[in-house]
Amino acid sequence: xxxxxxxxxxxxxxxxxxxxxxxxxxxxxxxxxxxxxxxxxxxxxxxxxxxxxxxxxxxxxxxxxxxxxxxxxxxxxxxxxxxxxxxxxxxxxxxxxxxxxxxxxxxxxxxxxxxxxxxxxxxxxxxxxxxxxxxxxxxxxxxxxxxxxxxxxxxxxxxxxxxxxxxxxxxxxxxxxxxxxxxxxxxxxxxxxxxxxxxxxxxxxxxxxxxxxxxxxxxxxxxxxxxx
Amino acid sequence: xxxxxxxxxxxxxxxxxxxxxxxxxxxxxxxxxxxxxxxxxxxxxxxxxxxxxxxxxxxxxxxxxxxxxxxxxxxxxxxxxxxxxxxxxxxxxxxxxxxxxxxxxxxxxxxxxxxxxxxxxxxxxxxxxxxxxxxxxxxxxxxxxxxxxxxxxxxxxxxxxxxxxxxxxxxxxxxxxxxxxxxxxxxxxxxxxxxxxxxxxxxxxxxxxxxxxxxxxxxxxxxxxxxxxxxxxxxxxxxxxxxxxxxxxxxxxxxxxxxxxxxxxxxxxxxxxxxxxxxxxxxxxxxxxxxxxxxxxxxxxxxxxxxxxxxxxxxxxxxxxxxxxxxxxxxxxxxxxxxxxxxxxxxxxxxxxxxxxxxxxxxxxxxxxxxxxxxxxxxxxxxxxxxxxxxxxxxxxxxxxxxxxxxxxxxx
Numbered sequence: 233x234x235x236x237x238x239x240x241x242x243x244x245x246x247x248x249x250x251x252x253x254x255x256x257x258x259x260x261x262x263x264x265x266x267x268x269x270x271x272x273x274x275x276x277x278x279x280x281x282x283x284x285x286x287x288x289x290x291x292x293x294x295x296x297x298x299x300x301x302x303x304x305x306x307x308x309x310x311x312x313x314x315x316x317x318x319x320x321x322x323x324x325x326x327x328x329x330x331x332x333x334x335x336x337x338x339x340x341x342x343x344x345x346x347x348x349x350x351x352x353x354x355x356x357x358x359x360x361x362x363x364x365x366x367x368x369x370x371x372x373x374x375x376x377x378x379x380x381x382x383x384x385x386x387x388x389x390x391x392x393x394x395x396x397x398x399x400x401x402x403x404x405x406x407x408x409x410x411x412x413x414x415x416x417x418x419x420x421x422x423x424x425x426x427x428x429x430x431x432x433x434x435x436x437x438x439x440x441x442x443x444x445x446x447x448x449x450x451x452x453x454x455x456x457x458x459x460x
Numbered sequence: 461x462x463x464x465x466x467x468x469x470x471x472x473x474x475x476x477x478x479x480x481x482x483x484x485x486x487x488x489x490x491x492x493x494x495x496x497x498x499x500x501x502x503x504x505x506x507x508x509x510x511x512x513x514x515x516x517x518x519x520x521x522x523x524x525x526x527x528x529x530x531x532x533x534x535x536x537x538x539x540x541x542x543x544x545x546x547x548x549x550x551x552x553x554x555x556x557x558x559x560x561x562x563x564x565x566x567x568x569x570x571x572x573x574x575x576x577x578x579x580x581x582x583x584x585x586x587x588x589x590x591x592x593x594x595x596x597x598x599x600x601x602x603x604x605x606x607x608x609x610x611x612x613x614x615x616x617x618x619x620x621x622x623x624x625x626x627x628x629x630x631x632x633x634x635x636x637x638x639x640x641x642x643x644x645x646x647x648x649x650x651x652x653x654x655x656x657x658x659x660x661x662x663x664x665x666x667x668x669x670x671x672x673x674x675x676x677x678x679x680x681x682x683x684x685x686x687x688x689x690x691x692x693x694x695x696x697x698x699x700x701x702x703x704x705x706x707x708x709x710x711x712x713x714x715x716x717x718x719x720x721x722x723x724x725x726x727x728x729x730x731x732x733x734x735x736x737x738x739x740x741x742x743x744x745x746x747x748x749x750x751x752x753x754x755x756x757x758x759x760x761x762x763x764x765x766x767x768x769x770x771x772x773x774x775x776x777x778x779x780x781x782x783x784x785x786x787x788x789x790x791x792x793x794x795x796x797x798x799x800x801x802x803x804x805x806x807x808x809x810x811x812x813x814x815x816x817x818x819x820x821x822x823x824x825x826x827x828x829x830x831x832x833x834x835x836x837x838x839x840x841x842x843x844x845x846x847x848x849x850x851x852x853x854x855x856x857x858x859x860x861x862x863x864x865x866x867x868x869x870x871x872x
Contacts, residue, residue: 334571382571
């Protein structure tokens with residue numbers, strides 16, 4: 233069985249947020265007002281944080297794109313009382329909206345802050361623009377046409393794309409990748425099978441130094457970072 | 461000595477007035493809940509940084525008081541202290557009402573309250589590694605055990621009462637340690653994670669329980685025109701001192717261990733940050749310093765009024781201990797990456813306490829008061845009163861009111 237993972241090259245990342253927007257578009261993640269953004273009630277399945285260190289003139293600012301880490305040992309799965317979040321066979325941590333009771337325990341337990349609560353119903357016309365919604369028929373199934381408030385949601389590694397691609401016999405990581413990987417203009421992200429020694433992610437991890445976020449938490453994430 | 465028990469008459473104007481006021485407040489709370497259900501949790505103060513708000517504060521606070529009430533009853537039914545018998549039935553009934561309120565509080569805090577039943581699909585639909593699921597077993601069992609215990613007490617089945625009392629008190633201890641584990645076992649939140657948390661919660665529950673016992677028993681006995689036996693209150697006061705000291709030691713240990721390297725920054729934020737005044741003034745001040753000063757004072761410590769005030773301070777202060785743990789405890793941002801995280805992801809979370817949340821909390825207290833005084837009318841839980849029928853109804857509403865008034869006043 234494959235074990236999907238992602239490698240993000242921080243040397244290439246420019247912090248353009250294209251992954252954030254592509255994710256919102258792909259997964260129909262609701263948008264929020266600036267006030268909601270500051271209050272942290274707007275859902276982001278993928279976020280880009282900026283970490284600064286040092287003082288002028290020796291300042292270093294690093295942009296860290298953070299999707300869900302899809303840990304091998306996920307604290308959110310441990311604490312979910314309703315079995316609403318679970319690890320699939322291929323290692324993707326997914327959330328079942330129909331089972332989720334909205335207790336928010338997983339939000340408290342996630343060390344990466346990637347889980348988002350749905351604080352309100354999605355508006356019919358989020359952009360208030362006259363043009364019609366983009367045609368998505370060429371992109372296969374759309375897993376989240378509508379969502380309800382009161383449940384927790386998170387990044388899924390675009391499992392609908394992966395499942396669809398596997399059915400069609402495409403190579404995951406080359407022909408089919410998650411939306412954020414597809415959208416990255418600098419090709420900083422690579423997606424593939426960590427268990428397959430021929431995959432590009434395995435090649436990158438073998439040839440370059442890598443690290444994962446907050447490894448001391450013992451969560452064993454499947455998102456690796458290549459340092460600057 | 462055999463005490464007989466009677467139900468509340470509940471015919472006076474004051475009783476109906478109390479029922480009406482509490483019913484209106486409950487309806488207001490229901491309206492607030494309806495708003496939050498329809499509009500989503502955006503009307504609450506919680507966010508993806510501070511996931512839990514006032515309802516969870518209420519839940520753990522009410523569970524603590526409930527455990528305390530049960531322990532009061534065990535003094536009579538397990539340890540055979542007949543002095544406390546006049547208020548023992550009220551205490552068990554109060555414990556049932558309070559745990560009911562705690563479960564209501566948890567239900568209204570869920571994003572999808574209609575799926576509350578999922579928490580009670582023990583071992584079948586539940587993931588039993590979750591502290592919430594384990595606590596579902598504990599709370600549900602506690603509710604059932606308390607009701608069975610109360611039923612045996614009402615039926616005066618002496619042989620069974622003692623066994624049930626022991627089971628109920630042990631279960632109450634488990635319930636409270638489980639509640640502490642909800643917070644103590646979350647490794648991601650630096651201010652929460654601690655193996656001491658279950659014990660700290662237990663100590664806080666016993667402290668607030670003993671304090672509530674003093675408040676309730678003094679009010680009940682006084683308002684029903686009975687003599688307060690000063691020795692009882694003083695012995696309870698000495699117990700309260702011991703429990704306050706234990707609680708203080710546990711809080712101290714918790715903070716001290718956290719001051720060592722891995723959690724240092726978050727603990728400094730808790731001790732000296734933006735919200736630290738809640739800790740120093742409302743938690744340490746109200747729970748530890750002021751009551752200890754009163755209880756240990758050579759002259760004040762013997763005065764019944766001062767002892768009452770000290771106990772009330774503890775009951776109020778424990779509410780702020782819960783508040784401080786749940787809301788500012790989650791506010792400190794997590795270190796996703798070394799360095800100084802810029803923007804909203806590195807900012808301390810903030811919690812706008814809105815009207816729906818406060819109304820909901822007041823509504824929960826009002827519902828509990830309503831259930832309590834209506835229940836007293838139909839259950840033979842009160843000791844028989846000698847003369848005045850007017851005071852009987854007063855005493856009925858008092859026991860549950862002190863926490864209600866204090867908590868709702870502070871929430872505003």
